[in-house]
Amino acid sequence: MTVARSGRFESERDPTFVRLNSSLALDWRLWPEDIEGSRAHARALRRARVLNALELDAILGGLDGVAAEIAAGDFVPSDEDEDVHMAIERRLIELIGAPGAKLHTGRSRNDQVVTDVRLELRHVIDRQDPALGALQEALLEQAEHHVETVLPSYTHLQRAQVTSLAHHLLAYFWMLDRDRRRLAAVRAACQQLPLGAGAAVGLNYELDRDAEAADLGFDGVIPNSLDAVSDRDFVVEYLGFAALLGAHLSRLGAELVLWATAEFGFVRLSDAFSGGSSIMPQKRNPDAAELTRAAAPRLTADLSGLLGVLHALPLAYSTDLREDKRYLFDAVDCLDELLPVITGVVAGARFQPVRMRAACESALLSTDVADYLVKNGMPFREAHHLVGGLVRLAEESGVDIFSLPEGEVAALSPALDAGYRALADPSASLAGKSAAGGSSPERVREQLELARRAMDAAAAGRS
Numbered sequence: 001m002t003v004a005r006s007g008r009f010e011s012e013r014d015p016t017f018v019r020l021n022s023s024l025a026l027d028w029r030l031w032p033e034d035i036e037g038s039r040a041h042a043r044a045l046r047r048a049r050v051l052n053a054l055e056l057d058a059i060l061g062g063l064d065g066v067a068a069e070i071a072a073g074d075f076v077p078s079d080e081d082e083d084v085h086m087a088i089e090r091r092l093i094e095l096i097g098a099p100g101a102k103l104h105t106g107r108s109r110n111d112q113v114v115t116d117v118r119l120e121l122r123h124v125i126d127r128q129d130p131a132l133g134a135l136q137e138a139l140l141e142q143a144e145h146h147v148e149t150v151l152p153s154y155t156h157l158q159r160a161q162v163t164s165l166a167h168h169l170l171a172y173f174w175m176l177d178r179d180r181r182r183l184a185a186v187r188a189a190c191q192q193l194p195l196g197a198g199a200a201v202g203l204n205y206e207l208d209r210d211a212e213a214a215d216l217g218f219d220g221v222i223p224n225s226l227d228a229v230s231d232r233d234f235v236v237e238y239l240g241f242a243a244l245l246g247a248h249l250s251r252l253g254a255e256l257v258l259w260a261t262a263e264f265g266f267v268r269l270s271d272a273f274s275g276g277s278s279i280m281p282q283k284r285n286p287d288a289a290e291l292t293r294a295a296a297p298r299l300t301a302d303l304s305g306l307l308g309v310l311h312a313l314p315l316a317y318s319t320d321l322r323e324d325k326r327y328l329f330d331a332v333d334c335l336d337e338l339l340p341v342i343t344g345v346v347a348g349a350r351f352q353p354v355r356m357r358a359a360c361e362s363a364l365l366s367t368d369v370a371d372y373l374v375k376n377g378m379p380f381r382e383a384h385h386l387v388g389g390l391v392r393l394a395e396e397s398g399v400d401i402f403s404l405p406e407g408e409v410a411a412l413s414p415a416l417d418a419g420y421r422a423l424a425d426p427s428a429s430l431a432g433k434s435a436a437g438g439s440s441p442e443r444v445r446e447q448l449e450l451a452r453r454a455m456d457a458a459a460a461g462r463s
Helices: 015-021 024-047 053-072 084-096 109-144 165-189 209-215 225-230 233-259 287-310 319-348 353-358 362-375 380-397 406-412 418-424 426-432 441-462
Strands: 150-155 158-164
Touching: 024 053, 024 084, 024 109, 024 209, 024 319, 053 084, 084 109, 109 165, 109 225, 109 233, 109 319, 109 441, 150 165, 150 353, 150 426, 158 165, 158 362, 158 426, 165 233, 165 441, 233 287, 233 319, 287 319, 362 380, 362 418, 362 426, 380 406, 418 426, 426 441
Parallel strands: none
Antiparallel strands: 150 158
16 A cells, blocks of 8 residues: 545646655655654554554554664655655555554644654754854863963954953853853754644644653643644744854854964964865965855855745745755754864864964053053043054154153153053053953953853753
8 A cells, every 4th residue: 555646636746846846855854753753643643542552553663664774775765755754654554554544644744844843953953062062162172271372352353452362262152152052942942842733723633742742852732733833933043043153153263264374373273174275285274264154154044045935924834834944954964064173173273372472562552551541640531642642653663662762752741651661561461451251361260160160051951
């Protein structure tokens, strides 16, 4: 016995439509979840007395057989199957006969597919959250070695003030911390069961949906059947997480690309994550960091694509909704490929403290000089203007602001006494940034403790 086309139609479908209508290229990867959901549905049908004990055993055994065949590559669907659901059902009926034809009682592909996607996305999140944690760990380990390594901070991509490498890397740690919290919220959004909603308006069978939800590890059921089959908010939320994560990773990738240039020279990336040139033997290209940077528009496009599909779509189910998997799985695959690579890039990076310190030119200490004048009683705006003049004079003289002759400095203002020259050490500037959240070594060590506690809390939340 095979799954036949509905008796509603007199003729066969056009082959071009068969190819277009087949979603197997999108949804075949859902086969483990489809079998998982089918097992739970069979048990629900048994509780509702739709199946007897022998039929349930036959279906569960048959599903095990289908799963084994798929895993071994012995069963391959065809376009005529339309989707993963029909392919598995067809093979089940071929294996066990009439009991298999009863499995679809009390469910529709509309509630079946969205259940499968929720199950799959839970599995995705459960592997991607630890992958994000591994990247955070790589950042932490690098930061712990560079608490007192000075480098310029930048605004407008212009050198601004002195910071530490640890403080800079920890900024990415906290971005990822927010990303993981967003991902946890997506995981929670997957925890309501759509199965039992039927095609759109519910079922004529008294299935125990709460028991079915518990069987599949859901927290409860979606209360409105129309919403259950049409809701893809949880997919949008995942894609929103992915798009923002992509933006964060693109910033990290872009900085590593810049820092690896001869012009910056702040980092040397490992051979394992660098590329060469087909024509220029000397080249050492930051390919992995560049690909990290390039992932952001792809992930943003996935989010925009699904939002476009959902725009103005009438309730409840339309075939348009199958496109959710096109965008979802592209984003999933992108992050699955990307996260271990960028983690390896960060873990294997060799930062160059000497080059970083050399880039902390005296002009970066201008704010420290202004703050020194303020502490000696000068209004900040007056101090800002005065130090601006000091910087201009140093540039015109071709020296740094601490090497100007005393007479020239005194001519600018007697407030620029000998004390300001003690501010020439970038490490002293770093130590002065002692306000909460600042980049002084003391504050960064506190921040590292907070980061470790955040990692422990995330690990406890997964257990």
